[in-house]
Amino acid sequence: MRKGTFMELCDLLSPALRRMNTKMRAALTVEKQVAIALWKLAMLDSYPSVGNQFRVGKSTVGAAVMQVANATKDLLISRVVTLGNVQVIVDGFAAMRFPNCGGAIDGTHIPILAPEHQAGEYINRKGYFSIVLQALVDHKGRFTNINVGWPGKVHDARTFRNSGLFQKLQEGTLFPDQKITIGDAEMPIVILGDPAYLLMPWLMKLYTGTLDSNQELFNYRLSKCRMVVKCAFGC
Incomplete structure (x- = not known):
């Protein structure tokens, strides 16, 4: 992280992290709290280390990590994770050869320590304890909507159905009412998902089974556009 980015982050978080000195000890500076939290999250060292x-x-x-995390949730997420300019996103996916697309969606698993209660609910299909992060990203892999906290055992489709994102898409309030005509059908702005998601008027996924050349081309273009969310998780 560059120093300028670090200092900007400290400035944004300072309203929640600034502490007063006491007669017993000097308070940790905002910069030191943020540095401790970033180091712990990046290096995965133990607390003593x-x-x-x-x-x-x-x-x-431990206190610094939790305080910085809570401050980030309260002060930054709503500023950083936003839908942004929809037309720019649609144009970006169009340049990747998929029309009227507003984002790509997927889920990933965040490893956690086994919880004391209901540990079995947090074991995912790969056999480790996790919580699910669902994310919608734009054509550049920037997060535009997130939902986190479901136990690792929960299927991506269930996480999606119970998210605010699903409700907004179902109600037609996430994107502007911008439709194009393909063949004899009107197509609204859609998002792209993998086979785990339900096919919806506003969610496209791959064809399955025996495919003709047009379906293979559709699958290729959809998969190419969906790589942005895979790369976002990788980053």
Whole structure:
């Protein structure tokens, strides 16, 4: 992370992280709290190891990580994760040869420690404990909508159906009412999903079974556009 980015992040989070000194000890600066949290999240070191790095106790590391995470959730997510300019997104996917597309959706698993209760609900199909992160991204892989917290055992389709994103798409309130005509059908702005998702008027996924050349071309273009969400998770 560049220093300018780090300092900007500290400035944005400072309203929630600024602490007063006491007679017992000097408060951690905003910069040190953010640095501790970023180090812990990036390096996955133990709390004692991070504490040694910054010369603080492990309980201080734990508190800093939680406080920075909560401050990020409260102050930054609504500023950073936004739909943005829909026409720019549609034009971006159109340049990738898929028309009237407003985003690509997928889910990924965030590893967690086994919870004390209902641990079985958090074991995903790959055999480790996780929570599900669902994300919609634009043509450049930037997150435009997120939903996180469902147990790892829950299928992507169920996570989607119970998300605010599904409700907005179903109601037609996420995107502007911008339709194009393909053949004899009107096509609204759609999102692209993998086979785990239900086919909807506003959600396209791959053809299956024996395919003709047009269907193979459709699948190729859809898969190419969906790579942006895979790359976003990879980043």
